[in-house]
Amino acid sequence: MRVVSEFSKEGIRISVFSWNNKYLLKFEFGPMEQTFKIPETDILEESDLNVFYEGVFFDKVVLRFKEMGESFQKQVENL
Secondary structure: OEEEEEEEEOOEEEEEEEEOOEEEEEEEEOOEEEEEEEEHHHOOOHHHHHHHHOHHHHHHHHHHHHHHHHHHHHHHHOO
16 A cells, blocks of 8 residues: 555545555544545546545535534443
């Protein structure tokens, strides 16, 4: 597995890996993570991955983390 890049945006850790003819985009926030797999054949240049770190896609990642956090918190409170 090759690390393509690692950085943070809005408190979310973003790691990009190249593995098994796919790019793995890993978003981490606290105890939660979201991973997306994109075939390398769908990406002409690694810079084409930037569309996943901005705009509507990234906004939905942030929203999903909020929903995940709320669900997780409720479950922890019910222990």
